[in-house]
Amino acid sequence: xxxxxxxxxxxxxxxxxxxxxxxxxxxxxxxxxxxxxxxxxxxxxxxxxxxxxxxxxxxxxxxxxxxxxxxxxxxxxxxxxxxxxxxxxxxxxxxxxxxxxxxxxxxxxxxxxxxxxxxxxxxxxxxxxxxxxxxxxxxxxxxxxxxxxxxxxxxxxxxxxxxxxxxxxxxxxxxxxxxxxxxxxxxxxxxxxxxxxxxxxxxxxxxxxxxxxxxxxxxxxxx
Numbered sequence: 001x002x003x004x005x006x007x008x009x010x011x012x013x014x015x016x017x018x019x020x021x022x023x024x025x026x027x028x029x030x031x032x033x034x035x036x037x038x039x040x041x042x043x044x045x046x047x048x049x050x051x052x053x054x055x056x057x058x059x060x061x062x063x064x065x066x067x068x069x070x071x072x073x074x075x076x077x078x079x080x081x082x083x084x085x086x087x088x089x090x091x092x093x094x095x096x097x098x099x100x101x102x103x104x105x106x107x108x109x110x111x112x113x114x115x116x117x118x119x120x121x122x123x124x125x126x127x128x129x130x131x132x133x134x135x136x137x138x139x140x141x142x143x144x145x146x147x148x149x150x151x152x153x154x155x156x157x158x159x160x161x162x163x164x165x166x167x168x169x170x171x172x173x174x175x176x177x178x179x180x181x182x183x184x185x186x187x188x189x190x191x192x193x194x195x196x197x198x199x200x201x202x203x204x205x206x207x208x209x210x211x212x213x214x215x216x217x218x219x220x221x222x223x
């Protein structure tokens with residue numbers, strides 16, 4: 001079992017920082033399935049009916065994530081939280097990217113709960129995990145772009161940075177051959193433990209429903 005901690009470099013800036021972590025094993029990642037696609041289309045329609053682009057940054061949960069970013073000197077306008085970026089695509093009628101049955105579930109939950117969700121191939125994570133302000137380095141993101149890590153909040157392992165609430169490393173990206181997955185929800189004190197546990201329960205149920213496998217662990221990591 002990988003140990004996951006939150007470093008003082010983040011805890012001092014965001015004392016209420018927590019990570020909702022779920023580890024899955026023996027999953028079977030597939031291409032986009034019709035049932036999941038239909039469920040996703042319904043969610044996008046609900047988001048379009050419920051939100052407007054001009055007031056999106058003012059929604060309480062979006063505002064809370066932006067506030068968390070600012071506490072870490074991580075500009076949410078330049079490095080848009082994954083959840084906000086996904087909802088913006090929906091409201092701009094650009095739709096979401098369909099990647100695979102695991103990543104699509106992750107993005108679905110991010111839109112549903114308006115929070116940054118990360119999903120990582122656990123087999124590619126080397127050693128223990130620490131959420132910290134990166135002191136340097138760069139990596140190739142899932143989009144193929146080179147991303148500089150210095151001064152930004154990141155999950156790190158023995159090989160360096162691999163994920164944060166905005167952009168993930170191609171090294172730990174989930175693909176059709178991934179069998180062990182780590183799901184991470186990034187929150188602060190604006191989300192209660194009870195609400196976070198409910199979100200993890202929903203995510204775990206949906207991930208197993210569309211990808212089989214089993215939940216090995218589910219817990220909240222505190223600063």
